[in-house]
Structures are given as C-alpha cells and as structure tokens.
Amino acid sequence: MAEYSALSLLRNALSGNKDWKPAWRKPAPKASYDVVIIGGGGHGLATAYYLAKEHGITNVAVVEKGYLGSGNVGRNTTAVRSNYLLPPNTRFYEHSMKLWENLSHDLNYNVMFSQRGVLNLAHTPAQFDDYARRGNSMRHQGVDAELMSIAEIKRLMPAIDVSASARFPILGGLMQPRAGTARHDAVAWGYARGADRRGVDILENCEVTGFLRDGDRVTGVVTTRGEIRAKKVAVAAAGSTGRVMQLAGIDRLPIESHVLQAFVSESLKPFLDTVVTFGMGHFYMGQSDKGGLIYGGDLDGYNSYAQRGNLPIVEEVMAEMVALFPSLASVRMLRSWAGVCDMSMDGSPIITAGPLPGMYLNCGWCYGGFKATPASGFCFAHTIARDEPHELNAAFTLDRFHRGTVIDEKGQGATPRLH
Ligand SMILES: Cc1cc2nc3c(=O)[nH]c(=O)nc-3n(C[C@H](O)[C@H](O)[C@H](O)COP(=O)(O)OP(=O)(O)OC[C@H]3O[C@@H](n4cnc5c(N)ncnc54)[C@H](O)[C@@H]3O)c2cc1C
Numbered sequence: 001m002a003e004y005s006a007l008s009l010l011r012n013a014l015s016g017n018k019d020w021k022p023a024w025r026k027p028a029p030k031a032s033y034d035v036v037i038i039g040g041g042g043h044g045l046a047t048a049y050y051l052a053k054e055h056g057i058t059n060v061a062v063v064e065k066g067y068l069g070s071g072n073v074g075r076n077t078t079a080v081r082s083n084y085l086l087p088p089n090t091r092f093y094e095h096s097m098k099l100w101e102n103l104s105h106d107l108n109y110n111v112m113f114s115q116r117g118v119l120n121l122a123h124t125p126a127q128f129d130d131y132a133r134r135g136n137s138m139r140h141q142g143v144d145a146e147l148m149s150i151a152e153i154k155r156l157m158p159a160i161d162v163s164a165s166a167r168f169p170i171l172g173g174l175m176q177p178r179a180g181t182a183r184h185d186a187v188a189w190g191y192a193r194g195a196d197r198r199g200v201d202i203l204e205n206c207e208v209t210g211f212l213r214d215g216d217r218v219t220g221v222v223t224t225r226g227e228i229r230a231k232k233v234a235v236a237a238a239g240s241t242g243r244v245m246q247l248a249g250i251d252r253l254p255i256e257s258h259v260l261q262a263f264v265s266e267s268l269k270p271f272l273d274t275v276v277t278f279g280m281g282h283f284y285m286g287q288s289d290k291g292g293l294i295y296g297g298d299l300d301g302y303n304s305y306a307q308r309g310n311l312p313i314v315e316e317v318m319a320e321m322v323a324l325f326p327s328l329a330s331v332r333m334l335r336s337w338a339g340v341c342d343m344s345m346d347g348s349p350i351i352t353a354g355p356l357p358g359m360y361l362n363c364g365w366c367y368g369g370f371k372a373t374p375a376s377g378f379c380f381a382h383t384i385a386r387d388e389p390h391e392l393n394a395a396f397t398l399d400r401f402h403r404g405t406v407i408d409e410k411g412q413g414a415t416p417r418l419h
Pocket of ligand 1: 038039040041042043044063064065066069070071072073074075076077078079080206207208209236237238239240244260261262296337338339340341365366367368369370371372
C-alpha cells in the first residue's frame with residue numbers, strides 16, 4: 001500500500017512524477033501466445049484477468065488499437081443493474097452484480113462501486129403491470145426488486161414532477177436497490193493492472209488488420225506491430241465487431257453498430273442519489289460524485305462507426321429531461337460524447353466459441369455491456385479455457401438467431417427502432 005500513501009502522492013507531485021510506477025507494463029509483442037484477445041475494453045481486459053486468475057492461463061496478450069479506455073468502457077454512463085425479465089439474462093447479470101459487489105476488493109483497486117439504486121418510472125397502468133411482472137420474475141430468481149408508489153418516489157427525488165398535470169404523469173416505479181454506478185475508467189485500469197501483474201501482456205496502439213489462417217482454423221493475428229501467432233484468438237471488439245469479423249471473412253452477423261450519445265451537466269449540489277429512467281422515452285439520469293448530472297437517451301437512428309452523434313437526439317434527450325425535472329430547464333450541459341454500440345437483434349449478448357475453429361466471440365452488448373463486464377470476462381474466460389460455455393452463457397450462442405431460440409429482451413437491449 002506504501003506506493004499509494006499520501007506522502008508518496010506528495011513526493012511524486014513535487015518530483016514531476018519521476019518515481020511513479022506505471023500500473024501496467026508496455027511490453028513488446030511476443031511472436032506467439034496461448035491466447036490473443038482483440039480489444040482492450042472492459043470485456044477484453046476482464047477476460048484476460050479471469051483467464052489468469054481462474055484458469056492459470058497467463059501467456060496471454062490483449063491487443064488494443066488505441067489506448068486503454070478509448071472505447072465504450074470509457075464512454076458509458078456507468079449504470080450497473082441486474083433488473084432483467086428473462087432467466088438467462090437475470091442469472092447472468094445477477095452473477096455480474098455479485099462480482100461487482102466484491103470487485104474493488106478482488107482487484108485491490110477502488111472502482112467506486114456505489115449501490116445507489118436504479119428506478120424505472122411507469123407512466124401508464126399497463127407499464128406498471130409490466131414492471132410488477134418483471135419485479136416478480138426478478139424476486140423469484142433471488143434478485144432484489146421493489147415497486148414504488150408516487151409518494152415514495154417524491155420522497156426519494158423531491159425535484160421530480162409527480163403532478164397529474166405533468167407531460168407524462170408518473171404512476172409508480174420499479175426500484176432495484178442494489179443497482180448503482182461505478183467509475184468506468186477505474187474498471188479498465190483495475191482489470192488491466194490485475195491482468196498485467198499475473199503476466200498478461202497489454203499491447204496498446206496495436207491494431208489487428210488481418211487474421212493468420214491454416215485452412216479454416218485461425219492461428220493468429222496480423223497487427224500494426226507485426227504478426228502474432230496464437231493457439232486461440234478471442235474477439236471482444238464491441239462496436240467494431242463487424243469490422244474485425246470481416247477481416248476473418250465473416251460478413252454477416254446479427255449485430256448492427258449504432259451511435260449512442262451521453263451528456264454531462266455543470267456541477268450541482270447533490271439532489272439525486274439514485275439513477276432514474278423515464279418510461280415514456282429513452283432517457284435516464286444520475287448525479288456523479290462531482291455533482292454533474294450524467295444522462296443519456298436513445299441511439300442515433302442510423303448505422304455508423306463514428307464516435308460522435310447528431311443534434312436530433314440531443315434535442316430529444318434535453319426535452320425528456322425537462323419533462324421529468326422542469327426545474328433543470330436552465331442547467332447548462334457541459335459536454336457530450338458518443339460511442340459505437342454493438343446492437344444484437346434480440347437485445348441479449350453472444351459469448352461463444354467460434355464461428356471459426358480457434359476463434360471465440362464476445363459481442364452484442366447493446367446499451368448495457370458495462371454492467372456485464374465482470375460476468376462477461378468470467379464466462380468468456382471459461383469458454384476459452386475449457387472450450388465449452390459456462391452454464392451462465394450457455395444460452396448466448398450465435399446460432400440461436402437461425403435456430404429461432406432468441407432471448408428477446410425488448411426494452412432492455414435492442415431498441416424498437418431496430419425491429
Ligand atoms: C454513451 C454510452 C453510454 C452507455 N451507458 C451504459 C451504462 O450506463 N451501463 C451499461 O451497462 N452499459 C452502458 N453502455 C454500453 C457499454 O459501454 C458497452 O456495452 C461496453 O463497454 C462494451 O464492452 P467493452 O468495454 O469491451 O467495449 P470497448 O471499450 O469499446 O472495447 C472494445 C475495444 O476494441 C478495440 N478495437 C476495435 N477494433 C480493433 C482492432 N481492429 N484491433 C485492436 N483493437 C480493436 C477498440 O479500440 C476498443 O477499445 C454505454 C455505451 C455508450 C456508448
């Protein structure tokens with residue numbers, strides 16, 4: 001712990017950070033590894049960490065085209081929850097929640113996990129019934145869920161407009177008290193440091209531009225830092241999945257890439273100590289520890305690989321915020337940004353061996369892959385190490401789309417615009 005003491009912080013500040021120990025090494029690529037993981041986002045790094053920690057596989061490289069955190073892991077709005085309806089998703093995301101609850105301890109790195117709750121607002125009787133059904137299903141599977149009345153919502157968030165004359169009157173809500181937020185880049189850094197200390201090579205500024213093949217079998221990758229051979233190659237490239245898979249000759253996947261924007265306001269005194277989602281549109285908001293409001297909405301409605309969005313969604317998101325919290329009309333937005341989301345056609349992820357021999361695929365995270373990071377890494381590592389799925393990702397196959405066994409979690413993942 002000495003390296004993080006107040007004294008060492010002061011010494012480093014005064015010495016121009018000369019003694020600062022990097023959190024992970026900057027190794028040169030080796031000629032070959034047991035496993036190469038494409039994508040140094042949360043999922044790739046967590047996979048490397050659990051490969052080393054749970055399976056003793058440490059001859060691993062994570063290959064990242066930019067710097068760690070440059071993708072969606074550093075661009076999301078950090079909501080963590082397990083409030084799904086369908087059992088495969090509920091079980092998987094609840095396992096993730098349990099890993100989150102011990103993550104700072106496990107990584108010995110403060111990921112600032114804050115269980116401040118996530119509240120879904122209902123605006124029609126049918127929606128309230130729907131939430132009651134989802135809450136029952138969650139509780140049935142051992143996940144916390146509470147229906148909230150209008151009066152309880154007002155007590156929790158005095159600034160919200162619960163009047164009958166509101167643009168979309170609120171009838172109640174579904175709360176998951178154990179849900180919350182985490183510091184997103186700390187998650188990337190914590191997993192990176194944990195993997196590095198177990199011997200994993202993290203290769204930044206190393207873009208995969210092709211695959212090495214022996215017939216159908218994938219035997220390595222071609223990168224901007226040279227060729228790297230590997231017994232197993234795992235793809236965890238999130239919004240770039242389509243592009244990366246095209247390099248292996250896989251042209252058609254049940255994934256669309258869409259831009260998702262997010263926004264942060266100027267700092268306000270603390271007034272919102274939960275994350276709240278609007279039920280009549282795609283709007284949600286929380287307040288960071290620094291006081292800024294962090295909020296977002298729906299996807300931009302066209303396919304894109306550009307990490308920036310367009311004005312119509314900005315207007316839509318602001319209108320939804322003011323519909324819920326009229327007193328925020330004069331708050332200034334400070335920054336906006338965007339990431340590219342890998343939208344699966346049923347709103348559920350894909351974690352599987354294949355589709356080529358020697359290859360493993362992790363994608364389809366839609367709006368919600370940040371909260372999945374621990375369980376995704378845990379299950380993907382199991383799938384890679386043992387060449388069979390963990391029971392928690394057994395349903396998340398690629399072929400479910402042509403077999404017709406989709407896990408259709410509408411409203412949680414894929415947007416209605418895509419249907
Ligand atoms: C605005 C926004 C808000 C969001 N809010 C939430 C939220 O509140 N809660 C939640 O659970 N989820 C949220 N998400 C979704 C979540 O961020 C993603 O699903 C998740 O981060 C994706 O996994 P990842 O971290 O591994 O992705 P990324 O961090 O995107 O990792 C993929 C990496 O692959 C790299 N890569 C791509 N191509 C190559 C190549 N050829 N060679 C080498 N490397 C390559 C990329 O540079 C990138 O770093 C949000 C997303 C966005 C954009």
